[in-house]
Amino acid sequence: MKKNLLIMAGACWLAAQLSAPTGSAADETKPIKIGAIFSVTGPASFLGAPEAKTAQMLVDKINASGGVLGQKLELIIKDSSGSPEKAVSFAKQLIEEDKVLAIIGPSTSGETMQIKKLCEENQMILVSCAAADAIVNPLAKYVFKTPQKDSQAATWIYRTMKEKGITKIAVLTGNDGFGASGKKQLEELAKTEGIEIVCNEVYDKQATDLTDILTKVKGTPGVQAVVNWSIVPAQSIVAKNMKQLGMTIPLFQSHGFGNRKYVEQAGVAAEGILFPAGRLLVVEELPDSHPQKKLLATYKKDYEAAYKEDVSTFGGHAYDAILIVTEALKKAGTTDRAKVRDAIEGLHGLVGTAGIYNFSATDHTGLDLNAFEMLTVKDGKFTIYKK
Amino acid sequence: MENGSLALQYLLSGVTKGSIYAVVAIGFNLIYSATGVLNFAQGEFVMLGGMVAVTLACFVPLPVAIAGAVAIVALVGCLLEILFFRKLRRHSVLHLIIITIGLSIVMQEAALHIWDEKVRSLPYFTGNEVSSIKFLGAAISPQVLWVLGTVAITVALLHIFLKYTLRGRAMRACSSNPAAAMLAGINISNMRTLSFGLSAALGALAGCVISPITMTHYEMGAPLAIKGFAAAILGGMGNPMGAVVGGLMVGILEAFAVSWLPAAYNDVAAFAVLLLVLFVRPHGLFGRPGGESVREH
Numbered sequence: 001m002k003k004n005l006l007i008m009a010g011a012c013w014l015a016a017q018l019s020a021p022t023g024s025a026a027d028e029t030k031p032i033k034i035g036a037i038f039s040v041t042g043p044a045s046f047l048g049a050p051e052a053k054t055a056q057m058l059v060d061k062i063n064a065s066g067g068v069l070g071q072k073l074e075l076i077i078k079d080s081s082g083s084p085e086k087a088v089s090f091a092k093q094l095i096e097e098d099k100v101l102a103i104i105g106p107s108t109s110g111e112t113m114q115i116k117k118l119c120e121e122n123q124m125i126l127v128s129c130a131a132a133d134a135i136v137n138p139l140a141k142y143v144f145k146t147p148q149k150d151s152q153a154a155t156w157i158y159r160t161m162k163e164k165g166i167t168k169i170a171v172l173t174g175n176d177g178f179g180a181s182g183k184k185q186l187e188e189l190a191k192t193e194g195i196e197i198v199c200n201e202v203y204d205k206q207a208t209d210l211t212d213i214l215t216k217v218k219g220t221p222g223v224q225a226v227v228n229w230s231i232v233p234a235q236s237i238v239a240k241n242m243k244q245l246g247m248t249i250p251l252f253q254s255h256g257f258g259n260r261k262y263v264e265q266a267g268v269a270a271e272g273i274l275f276p277a278g279r280l281l282v283v284e285e286l287p288d289s290h291p292q293k294k295l296l297a298t299y300k301k302d303y304e305a306a307y308k309e310d311v312s313t314f315g316g317h318a319y320d321a322i323l324i325v326t327e328a329l330k331k332a333g334t335t336d337r338a339k340v341r342d343a344i345e346g347l348h349g350l351v352g353t354a355g356i357y358n359f360s361a362t363d364h365t366g367l368d369l370n371a372f373e374m375l376t377v378k379d380g381k382f383t384i385y386k387k
Numbered sequence: 388m389e390n391g392s393l394a395l396q397y398l399l400s401g402v403t404k405g406s407i408y409a410v411v412a413i414g415f416n417l418i419y420s421a422t423g424v425l426n427f428a429q430g431e432f433v434m435l436g437g438m439v440a441v442t443l444a445c446f447v448p449l450p451v452a453i454a455g456a457v458a459i460v461a462l463v464g465c466l467l468e469i470l471f472f473r474k475l476r477r478h479s480v481l482h483l484i485i486i487t488i489g490l491s492i493v494m495q496e497a498a499l500h501i502w503d504e505k506v507r508s509l510p511y512f513t514g515n516e517v518s519s520i521k522f523l524g525a526a527i528s529p530q531v532l533w534v535l536g537t538v539a540i541t542v543a544l545l546h547i548f549l550k551y552t553l554r555g556r557a558m559r560a561c562s563s564n565p566a567a568a569m570l571a572g573i574n575i576s577n578m579r580t581l582s583f584g585l586s587a588a589l590g591a592l593a594g595c596v597i598s599p600i601t602m603t604h605y606e607m608g609a610p611l612a613i614k615g616f617a618a619a620i621l622g623g624m625g626n627p628m629g630a631v632v633g634g635l636m637v638g639i640l641e642a643f644a645v646s647w648l649p650a651a652y653n654d655v656a657a658f659a660v661l662l663l664v665l666f667v668r669p670h671g672l673f674g675r676p677g678g679e680s681v682r683e684h
Binding site: 041042043045046049175201202203204206208209211212213215216218219232233236237239240243244245246261265266267268269 | 393400403407499504505506508515517519521526527597600611642645646650653654
């Protein structure tokens with residue numbers, strides 16, 4: 001009996017030692033938890049993999065220089081593989097178990113729409129890296145996004161076309177969510193921008209050859225340009241097929257073309273492709289006085305040194321998301337979620353990779369048309385398109 | 388673009404797609420003829436062939452890379468047969484078909500882990516991404532001629548193998564009457580392994596030669612398998628020539644469907660014609676009656 005009592009006392013003492021706070025400085029050394037849901041593997045990994053790498057790299061950099069508000073950041077990355085179901089279950093986990101301050105991501109619009117309501121109901125800050133307009137429209141108090149809007153990309157394409165005197169075009173879109181969103185924007189904006197779509201085709205995103213559809217475009221009289229709105233590999237296949245068919249009219253692509261790998265895949269056929277994108281891809285051409293130059297140049301250097309691969313605009317969306325959360329934290333001066341949320345809406349003139357952010361109570365994207373630049377491909381490199 | 392050239396262009400575009408389907412359908416045909424199994428992992432053999440060749444092409448010249456890819460994938464095909472099919476005691480063909488579906492999923496995921504999701508391709512065998520051969524107002528990429536050439540040589544070689552060599556004749560014997568073949572001393576298991584290996588090799592070669600056109604990525608297997616399967620059925624199982632005709636027909640039908648239907652319906656057109664042909668000739672255009680029934684070994 002006495003021996004048992006002794007053992008029990010010893011166990012209690014041990015437990016007390018392990019669970020006791022280490023001192024009055026405990027609250028300041030507890031890290032600020034930020035959750036992240038990215039599609040690191042699976043079909044959307046061209047988005048999620050650079051996003052996860054960028055987020056981790058930036059958080060490590062911030063921690064190395066002391067963290068935020070004297071506390072280190074802890075990034076909890078969950079790999080959703082592009083699956084909306086996994087995104088929902090990870091979101092629940094991050095909200096209920098990990099009790100994070102904010103969630104960064106997901107990488108795709110489909111996943112974001114699934115967790116939008118969940119985050120809003122739980123008053124969890126969500127800074128999505130996906131582009132669909134529906135994420136911020138209708139507006140939800142706690143939901144923000146970092147990429148530019150599809151409608152802004154379409155507007156840039158149409159304005160450039162008008163400058164070149166193009167009025168009749170063919171629109172080709174992939175049959176996935178991204179293609180459908182692009183098609184909708186292109187069709188809606190065509191009327192107001194004075195562009196006539198004379199050929200409008202949707203193709204299977206896994207198509208291996210698109211010469212039949214391009215033959216149809218070739219056979220439609222009066223087509224002056226082609227807009228292709230899809231992801232890989234169709235982006236490269238359309239470019240190659242057009243040249244193989246001897247078509248000389250200009251090819252416009254969506255902002256999904258923002259990675260040098262796609263230029264490599266299309267090879268010589270990529271020359272002259274026009275597409276709107278953030279300035280990250282042409283940072284060397286920016287004058288030193290440009291507000292984004294320093295941030296972009298540093299990001300590009302750090303990323304390419306750390307991961308030995310080309311930087312892409314997609315990774316930049318995660319950079320901006322982390323930046324927004326940390327800047328809001330500094331502005332609010334506290335880790336209280338409601339106050340940080342208010343601080344995000346008060347961010348003005350915040351220089352990010354995608355552009356300069358100006359949030360407000362009615363604008364949860366923060367970017368305007370100037371966030372985009374019209375780029376083209378020359379000698380296998382991205383360069384700013386000059387009229 | 389005037390109507391004659393336009394029609395010719397649609398035809399050439401159809402031939403481009405059709406040649407890709409044909410080269411996949413030949414592999415389907417071969418395994419089916421020899422073993423009665425519909426190998427739904429055939430698309431993955433095509434994918435693996437392209438992926439391995441792209442990796443090897445970083446170290447060795449292109450022809451060596453292709454030869455290496457074909458050899459490696461043939462080995463993989465043989466190994467899969469030995470590991471998964473030989474050990475089965477009571478193997479009904481239906482079980483084997485379902486196993487091939489499972490294998491295709493495993494191979495796809497394995498490729499994703501080994502190579503990641505990026506899209507790759509082999510360089511064009513002649514010319515580059517913009518070369519095109521102009522012909523009466525229409526144009527085609529030279530790579531398509533390579534695909535057609537490969538199809539022609541493959542069909543010819545298969546024909547010689549199946550008709551004139553001992554092994555080939557043994558394979559045909561297994562497919563027409565397994566019991567009698569066994570009595571004649573032919574090792575059915577070895578024949579099946581050989582047919583898988585050969586089919587994998589053909590798939591890999593297909594994967595290499597179509598890679599510049601379609602681009603190679605881990606997910607390309609499944610849609611190719613579906614179209615290749617449809618082409619093989621249309622042409623009729625049991626005849627390699629049928630696979631080629633079936634493939635070209637499916638491709639040309641799709642291309643012409645695009646000319647008067649919205650492009651989103653081109654699959655509908657191809658499969659509608661497939662169904663129509665099967666109603667009239669259930670064993671396909673060139674198939675032999677009785678050659679397609681599911682057999683128990």
